[in-house]
Amino acid sequence: MKRNIKLTIQYDGSGYSGWQKQPGRKTIEAELMTALKKLLHCEILEIEGSSRTDAGVSALGQVANVFVDTPIPTDRMAKAISKYLPREIVVTEAVDVPDDFSAIKNTKSKMYRYSIYTGKTRPVLEINRCWHRPGQLVIAPMRQAAEKLIGEKDFKSFATAADKRASSIRTIYNCRISQEKEWIYIDVEANGFLYNMVRNIVGTLVEIGRGRWQPEMMDKILHAKNRTAAGPIAPAQGLCLMWIKY
Amino acid sequence: MKRNIKLTIQYDGSGYSGWQKQPGRKTIEAELMTALKKLLHCEILEIEGSSRTDAGVSALGQVANVFVDTPIPTDRMAKAISKYLPREIVVTEAVDVPDDFSAIKNTKSKMYRYSIYTGKTRPVLEINRCWHRPGQLVIAPMRQAAEKLIGEKDFKSFATAADKRASSIRTIYNCRISQEKEWIYIDVEANGFLYNMVRNIVGTLVEIGRGRWQPEMMDKILHAKNRTAAGPIAPAQGLCLMWIKY
Numbered sequence: 001m002k003r004n005i006k007l008t009i010q011y012d013g014s015g016y017s018g019w020q021k022q023p024g025r026k027t028i029e030a031e032l033m034t035a036l037k038k039l040l041h042c043e044i045l046e047i048e049g050s051s052r053t054d055a056g057v058s059a060l061g062q063v064a065n066v067f068v069d070t071p072i073p074t075d076r077m078a079k080a081i082s083k084y085l086p087r088e089i090v091v092t093e094a095v096d097v098p099d100d101f102s103a104i105k106n107t108k109s110k111m112y113r114y115s116i117y118t119g120k121t122r123p124v125l126e127i128n129r130c131w132h133r134p135g136q137l138v139i140a141p142m143r144q145a146a147e148k149l150i151g152e153k154d155f156k157s158f159a160t161a162a163d164k165r166a167s168s169i170r171t172i173y174n175c176r177i178s179q180e181k182e183w184i185y186i187d188v189e190a191n192g193f194l195y196n197m198v199r200n201i202v203g204t205l206v207e208i209g210r211g212r213w214q215p216e217m218m219d220k221i222l223h224a225k226n227r228t229a230a231g232p233i234a235p236a237q238g239l240c241l242m243w244i245k246y
Numbered sequence: 247m248k249r250n251i252k253l254t255i256q257y258d259g260s261g262y263s264g265w266q267k268q269p270g271r272k273t274i275e276a277e278l279m280t281a282l283k284k285l286l287h288c289e290i291l292e293i294e295g296s297s298r299t300d301a302g303v304s305a306l307g308q309v310a311n312v313f314v315d316t317p318i319p320t321d322r323m324a325k326a327i328s329k330y331l332p333r334e335i336v337v338t339e340a341v342d343v344p345d346d347f348s349a350i351k352n353t354k355s356k357m358y359r360y361s362i363y364t365g366k367t368r369p370v371l372e373i374n375r376c377w378h379r380p381g382q383l384v385i386a387p388m389r390q391a392a393e394k395l396i397g398e399k400d401f402k403s404f405a406t407a408a409d410k411r412a413s414s415i416r417t418i419y420n421c422r423i424s425q426e427k428e429w430i431y432i433d434v435e436a437n438g439f440l441y442n443m444v445r446n447i448v449g450t451l452v453e454i455g456r457g458r459w460q461p462e463m464m465d466k467i468l469h470a471k472n473r474t475a476a477g478p479i480a481p482a483q484g485l486c487l488m489w490i491k492y
């Protein structure tokens with residue numbers, strides 16, 4: 001009998017064409033499907049991943065659910081699947097969930113971290129996991145602007161045009177900016193995200209941090225409900241999906 | 247007129263066949279030569295790198311010297327060369343040195359760090375820069391054993407057989423072991439190293455940390471002057487060349 005299993009997955013996305021399987025491309029979902037097939041000796045028709053992370057985006061807390069028919073106890077499954085995965089992908093947890101659990105629909109909130117390195121010299125050991133943007137960013141106005149994002153709002157200005165979701169209204173619970181030496185981290189927690197939303201927010205906050213725009217610009221951008229009003233998109237490799245709450 | 251330039255180089259060695267150029271292989275030295283040729287429009291016959299780091303080994307402070315004939319001021323050279331290098335290699339500093347300066351012969355001491363991750367789940371974001379060795383290692387006996395390595399000694403037991411250097415006597419100035427949560431760092435500073443010496447020392451210290459051997463075993467291993475007396479070699483990707491002093 002098939003049972004519904006919730007998987008928590010970590011990956012370094014730098015060598016991958018994103019989460020979602022695409023013909024002829026190396027993707028996280030495809031690797032996971034291959035690993036499950038090898039482990040369970042059966043065809044896996046569908047894995048439901050909560051976030052369709054883009055090419056180059058990493059994750060420490062991606063969540064997916066999958067229906068499987070196997071005698072393997074759930075508490076041994078994370079380790080068993082991981083043996084069949086490439087070294088840059090790992091399943092950290094597997095738990096039984098009710099049949100009606102959906103990794104997408106049951107999401108309460110999720111948090112992304114965006115990492116920027118502001119030092120002059122490119123950080124070779126972290127180059128695939130950050131945006132190397134040399135030059136000072138002033139944090140105080142970035143924080144002021146970030147405050148304006150909190151709450152239930154229409155984030156249409158931060159959605160790349162390809163987004164086909166019906167509504168562009170989301171609730172951002174937190175948008176925290178922290179600094180450690182030459183590193184800046186932007187943590188955004190929301191009940192859901194539009195296509196490229198975090199990267200478009202980061203690109204906008206950087207325009208404010210470098211002094212091109214005042215923090216008040218954020219109000220105008222939100223009001224415009226038009227992608228062209230916001231700043232440029234930040235590169236994918238700085239983004240990491242940290243956790244998803246259910 | 248040719249002048250002698252000392253370069254400090256950082257690299258993520260995980261996708262490379264080591265420092266030294268080899269026909270048909272991707273190496274750090276070869277990339278550096280290609281970058282210099284592109285920048286200076288001349289053939290670079292030789293780069294003298296202080297450490298011939300192995301395949302998979304990274305560096306934050308490799309040093310090399312090279313004779314070049316160029317009008318580019320030395321203080322602009324690091325940035326200029328780096329533009330022609332792949333993103334996982336960077337030149338952080340270039341300075342003029344006397345013609346008789348040799349990156350190899352003038353080395354006073356160098357320091358390598360070896361990183362071990364002891365947690366259960368493989369650390370996907372750092373997997374190319376550590377030895378993932380799940381399970382507890384007891385630090386106190388490892389430190390006791392590390393103390394025994396300090397000083398001028400014959401380290402023949404820690405040299406892989408391929409080492410052809412005349413003498414196996416070196417001086418270790420420091421061998422410090424530190425711990426941060428599930429990470430263990432082994433820092434070894436010496437006036438020079440034999441082939442695979444740090445990785446063979448680390449493999450031996452791990453045997454002591456996991457309780458297979460007592461710290462006193464280190465005396466016997468040093469005394470044996472035979473590679474088979476020591477522990478297994480630790481994997482390359484945990485090793486990073488931190489700095490070189492002149």
